Amino acid sequence: MAPVKVFGPAQSTNVARVLVCLEEVGAEYEVVNVDFKVKEHKSPEHLKRNPFGQIPAFQDGDLYLFESRAIGKYILRKYKTSEVDLLREGNLEEAAMVDVWTEVETHQFNPALSPIVFQCIINPALHGIPTNQKVVDETVEKLKKVLEVYEARLSESMYLAGNFVSFADLSHFSYTFYFMVTPYASLFDSYPHVKAWWERLVARPSIKKLGAGMAPPTPKA
Template identity: 50%
Template sequence: MAMKLHGLEMSTNTSRVMVCLREKEVDFELVPVNVFAGEHKQYPFLSKNPFGMIPVLEDGDLTLFESRAITAYLAEKYKETGPDLIRHNKPKEAALVKVWSEVESQVYDPAISPIVFEYFVAPFQGKEPNQSVIDASVEKVKSVLDVYEAKLSSSKYLAGDFFSLADLNHIPHTHYFMKTRCASLLNDRPHVKAWWEDISSRPSFSKLVGAMTFGQK
């Protein structure tokens, strides 16, 4: 029985899981959740994730939410299939994957997600982007990307010269970020730009990118 992924392709968190599933060449069924009608805040969806957020993965009798936890589960379950996203037999490399995965969730994502929100979600809600929020976030992004530029000057990917879960988890939000007026912050840093061009051109994401058009016509 194929796994079921409840969510929307345009969602950054859903697409994060979809990229991982495709890296591992796992069959799955995408079950659309109408978040615009509030379906994720109602039963029966709340029985799958009581916090009312997408995505949710159902694998037999196992139900998981939180996209990064899901990608970690998939990377472990299918560690012998496709790229080794967690470097399971190399403890030092595996430790670096975990470090940079934490950096993505705790430092990188909080810096760029407000920019993505203001450029895409706020207009969708009929609001003008809050420039003060954008300006404050830009300063944070600059500092974060300076660290990334230094790191990527010595290795092709974040945890080393191998594509890992640490890189994969960056893809969805960076995709939307690169469609904002702030994209030059990344493009002006040559090593970060080369890294982004590499990870965003992987077939696992190329098959999905056409559906990631939130707030665009």
């Protein structure tokens, strides 16, 4: 069987959300780069894979998928075993908690953390756009409120959905990984249960391996 294909640079946050799922289940895969410099993401070939001209895209034989969280779930369902079950769809309540905290990542955590990553790393290093400190300061205040809720939740259970690691946790990995090399990383020190949760996640072989290839880009001179 041909390995599945993931389209997009492995260092991209949304691509890494897919890769961490593949690593967790131990699936064979191939990363196919999409060259933004020559606008390959807007080429007819890529638009067939992702009609919005974005990354990641995913191919498994004749099946094409896009949207990182949807691809992640497909992978976790397809390669599910009794040992590796990161969606818990066989258990109504556990599956619901996985969904709740995956949605929280989308609607609460990511909007409060990703702008800091964009302002401090992605914009200056990849686009030559200086950090907008006002945006950073406002986002930090938002993030503190989100981390308070996470601290309370992670005081009750080891992981977000319960006492088991799940897609809800993994989905946080890539943006948080880059956040941890911004000047705001120490913010997590005020939330000991969140910090301990993050340390448990980065100790996972899947995240160690992917993280090793995710050095933050250095700012343009």
